[in-house]
Amino acid sequence: MAQLQKQQNFCFVLLLFVALGIAYAREAFEVSFQQNYKIAWGKHHIFFLQHGREVQLSIDKTSGAGFRSKLEYASGFFQMRIKIPNKDCRGVVTAFYLTSTAYKHLGAKHDEIDFEFLGNNGQPHTLQTNVFTNDEGGREQRHSLWFDPTIIFHTYGVLWNQHQIVFYVDEIPIRVFKNYSNVGVSFPSQQMHVTASIWNGEPWASNGKRIDWKQAPFTAQFQGFNIHGCQTQNYNKHACYSPYLWWNDKKHWKLNSQQQRAYEDVRKKHLLYDYCSDRGELHKECQIN
Numbered sequence: 001m002a003q004l005q006k007q008q009n010f011c012f013v014l015l016l017f018v019a020l021g022i023a024y025a026r027e028a029f030e031v032s033f034q035q036n037y038k039i040a041w042g043k044h045h046i047f048f049l050q051h052g053r054e055v056q057l058s059i060d061k062t063s064g065a066g067f068r069s070k071l072e073y074a075s076g077f078f079q080m081r082i083k084i085p086n087k088d089c090r091g092v093v094t095a096f097y098l099t100s101t102a103y104k105h106l107g108a109k110h111d112e113i114d115f116e117f118l119g120n121n122g123q124p125h126t127l128q129t130n131v132f133t134n135d136e137g138g139r140e141q142r143h144s145l146w147f148d149p150t151i152i153f154h155t156y157g158v159l160w161n162q163h164q165i166v167f168y169v170d171e172i173p174i175r176v177f178k179n180y181s182n183v184g185v186s187f188p189s190q191q192m193h194v195t196a197s198i199w200n201g202e203p204w205a206s207n208g209k210r211i212d213w214k215q216a217p218f219t220a221q222f223q224g225f226n227i228h229g230c231q232t233q234n235y236n237k238h239a240c241y242s243p244y245l246w247w248n249d250k251k252h253w254k255l256n257s258q259q260q261r262a263y264e265d266v267r268k269k270h271l272l273y274d275y276c277s278d279r280g281e282l283h284k285e286c287q288i289n
């Protein structure tokens, strides 16, 4: 009996060490903000925590704030852990997105891939996603989240390769935007910065209501500044389509059956709004499925 107890204790201690090891490995493996990102605007509304491994953005009446990647990318799997303001923050938008900026002066059309939290208004927390390609957006989808995104960090991610763009919440694919260029739908092709911000979205994000500035500042926290992406600074963007980059591998060309089930389940239970049901006639990709 005592022997068994000892063994159990030993197993417990071993497990504890493994768990701690994983936690430390993750910590050690994570780069600090400065490695990949820089402040874009509102520097007095940005605070660094945990030795630069966490960043807090805040907004008050005077300013919001934003940061973006130092480099641009043309494919990858981009993720960030985010905790949004825990107050009634109608009108305050917390955003994590990829956006093209370069070559506008040469007539390049804008591409963008967005996550936007539209504040809360006593409503379930609403996450909006959107895709702009070739200057054309208007592809909003809105989901109600199945958790409270103000309490702990959750991971929001975008897979972007030549075949599809997938929006993930934690491990779950909530949206897929396929490359239908074969039928004339354009697909984001420009190099993009990875960006995050908190900004004043009234009136569109607040149904015309005003931000309650008495509750300011509103703060959002961000973690996870590693970037798994193909940067375009030293390479031609076509190198970013290489099959040797893991996110371009065939297994990421479409959802696997398990992901497909999770995706369909989320659509059934949590999709609040889909541009295809609203303005589908304006978008060819809506007429395909």
Ligand SMILES: *[C@@H]1O[C@H](CO)[C@@H](O)[C@H](O)[C@H]1NC(C)=O
Binding pocket: 161, 162, 163, 179, 181, 182, 187, 188, 189
């Ligand atoms: C979209 O798919 C086509 C093949 O159907 C490919 O040639 C093209 O590079 C893809 N576009 C992007 C931006 O990845």
